[in-house]
Amino acid sequence: MIASMDDFELLDAQVHKNVAIVPIKTPVNHKIDLLTLKKGFELGLVAVEECEHSTVNTIIVANKSVVPLLLVDGEEIVGGDQNRIIDATILIAPQSEMKVPVNCTEHGRWGFKHNFKQSSNIANIRTRVAKIHAHRNHGSAQQAVWDSINELEMSRDFSSPTQAMSESYENAKADLDEFLDAFEVAEGQSGVAVLIDGEMKGFEIFLNSEIYREYHEKILKSYLINAEINENVFTINTDTIESVIENALNSDFEEFKNEGEEKRFEFSDEDGLGSLYTFKDRLIHMSYFTGSADLDSQSPKIHQNDVRI
Template sequence: MVRLRIHVGQGTHRGPLTVFPVWTDAPTLSGLLTGASAAVDVAERAGSPAVDQLVVTNRADRPALLLAGELLEGGWQNRTLTATTVLEPAVPTVLPVLCVEQGRWGGDQQHRRRARRAPVALRPHLERADAQHEVWRRVSGYGAVAGPSPTDSLVDRLDRSRRHGLVDGLAPLAGQSGVLIGIAGRPMALELFGSRRALAAHWTALLEAAVLDALGRPSIRTSAALARGFAERVQSTDLVPIRAAGAGRRLSGGGRIRVDDVRWRDRTAHLTAIDLTHPVLEAS
C-alpha cells in the first residue's frame, strides 16, 4: 500500500491552540461534494423518529462526503454523525447518529445542515457501546467553559465559543489540504482531505470545534518538533480495511494515535488521526 507523505508547516499560536498547515504529495481528488454546499437533505424517520437514526439524501448528481462528528441541526433534536461516509446521489440512506441536545425531543420538522463539527474530544466516543451516555456527559461538561444551554445543546456552546476569536483571520495556505491541531503544548489531532477545496469547505467548522476543546486549557505553544513527530507517526501507521463507508471504504490502524482513512476510488477522501491519550480526551 502506498503511504501518503505528510509535510507539516509552521504553526500559528493562539492561546491554548497551535494550528499547523499540512500538505501531502497525493494528487488532488476531485468528483466529491462536501461541506455546507453539498446538497444533502436531512429528515427524521417517517412515522417514528428515532434518537439514533436520521434519513439523509444526496440531491446532487455527484457523491457527497459527510464527516464523523458533522452536526445535523434542528429536527426533533440536534444530532451528530457517528462515522464518515460517501453518499451516492438520489438514494435515501438511514445513518446512525447521536444526540447532542439532551433537553429537547420534538417540536421541529426542519433540519439545518451547516456542516459544523463536534469537538475532537467527542469523536473517539461516537462508535462506543455506551456512546450516547458518554457524549451527553461530555456535552454537559463543555458548560463549564461555554456556559449553560436551555436544552444542554452542543450547538449553543459552539455558538458561544466563537466569541473568543481564537481562530479569527486564519485561512488555508496555497496547496494546503490538511491541518494539525495542538492544544496546551501537545498535538491532539490531524485531519487531511483529498483536496484543498475540501479542506476549505470544512475549515471554519473544524477550527471552531477545536476552540471549544481548547477553552480553559493552558496557553502553551505546541512545538513544531512535536507536530512533525505526530505526523511521522501517522504516516507510518499500518492501515487495514474494516468496513464500507457508503460508496467508500474505511481503513483504520494505530494504537495511542488512532488513524481512520475513508477512501473513494482508492484515494484518501478524509483522514483523521487522534491522540487518544491527550489530556483533553482523558478529562472526565
C-alpha cells in the first residue's frame, strides 16, 4: 500500500450533462522542480528530433534545462516524419538527451512535415488502455495504438487523410470545448476522477497542482472523446470513488524497467489497471482506468511506505 485516502481530499464535484469530474487534492503541494514538455518547448529548452535513421517507435529528446524533463505517458508531439505519443512517463536528466520510446499516431504518413512541436492532446483513454494491455501481454503496442485510433475514427463517423489521432480531436473540438468551459481547475487540485453516467471511468494524479494544471484539459478530452454524451441525471457517490481509489492504492505495484530518472510501476485490481511513476520516492504521476485488468506479471513489488505522497 503506497498511501490511503487519508492522503487525498476529494473536492466538490463539477457536472455538465452526463459527465462529472471530482477534483483530487493532496495535502502537500510538493515543489520538486520539474520541467514539463509544454514549458520546455515554450522556453526553447527542449529539442525533439527523429533518429539519424528514422524509426517509428523511437525519437531523440534533448533536455537543455538544469532540471529533469517530465514526459507524460500518452502525451502527443506532432510533426517529424509522423505524429507520436510518449510510450510511458519518463524523466530525462538535466543537460542530457536520450532515445525515447514512442508510438505513432498517424498511420498514413511517413515523411517530414515540420519540426516536432507540442500537441494539445494526450492519447484517448481507450488507446492508453490498449497500449498497456499490449505491453503486459507481450503484444504489439504500436498495432494496438493504430487499431484504437481507427476505432476512434469509426466511432465518430470521421476519417482523416492520414489516420491521425490529432485530426479526430480537431474534428471533435466544438463538442470538447463545451465541457472544457464547464470544468474548471479547482484551487490546489493535483488530480481528477472522471465519471460518465455516474460510473467512474478512472483517475489521474500528478506531483503537484502546477503540473496538473498543464494537463487538465488534455486529460478531460482523453475521456470525453470516447464518451456518449446525453442529458442523463445521475447521483455522484463519493464513497464509491473513494473505494475505487483506495483499492487501487492497496494493489501490489510491480516494478518495470525504467527509461530515465523515474521509477516505473504497474498494477491491477478487480476494478481496473494503472501505472505509477516516482522520483526521489515521491509520486510524480499515477493513472488508473476502470475495466478489465486480466494481466499477469512476475516483476518485483513495492510495499507499504516505499513511496511518499
